[in-house]
Amino acid sequence: MRLVLFYHVAGAELHDALQVVRENRPDASIGLVVEAIDMMEPYISRLVEARVVDGVLPLNLRLDVFMAAIDLLMKGGEHFPSALLGRLSNRPTTQLEPSLYQTKSVDAARANALKLRRNSMAALTTREVQILDLICKGTQNKIIADKLHLSENTVKVHVRNIYKKMNVRNRTEAASRFFNDTSESSDLSGRWPH
Structure with a gap:
């Protein structure tokens, strides 16, 4: 498994699902599929700011761009639309719950996976x-x-x-x-x- 995409998953459920993926597949990319950038929940925005996820794919992207973004995520890259990053840079920063990465082994596995992918x-x-x-x-x-x-x-x-x-x-x-x-x-x- 190289890529996990989440779509229509509520904050608490998403938190648990992200934790399971990171514990079992720390090298897998994680993407969030959203209706549109301006409809993102605050929790999802915090995940993006903290780079807990590797990409955000709005459904209003052209199909070829959407598929290219999926391809990029599968190959270890990141995809964050510039409109999203611009919105986030104008907001005050908030902290994520520390329990998202609650064990040292998950932290270490994630760090090793990121080293492999940050090539x-x-x-x-x-x-x-x-x-x-x-x-x-x-x-x-x-x-x-x-x-x-x-x-x-x-x-x-x-x-x-x-x-x-x-x-x-x-x-x-x-x-x-x-x-x-x-x-x-x-x-x-x-x-x-x-």
């Missing part, structure tokens, strides 16, 4: 992850550009940025690093996520 993949944007996904399938820049409705030059810029962020020199190294990074943080090592 070069986490630095990639959603668009870069889409392009990396196609690179790993052996797709040429021209075809990537056509599929994503971009110019070939824009794809080349994204590819250069991917190489720089992943500290690789070519497509083969990028694909190798991608598969090694995702298999280390997954029970499905060696399997492609699609």
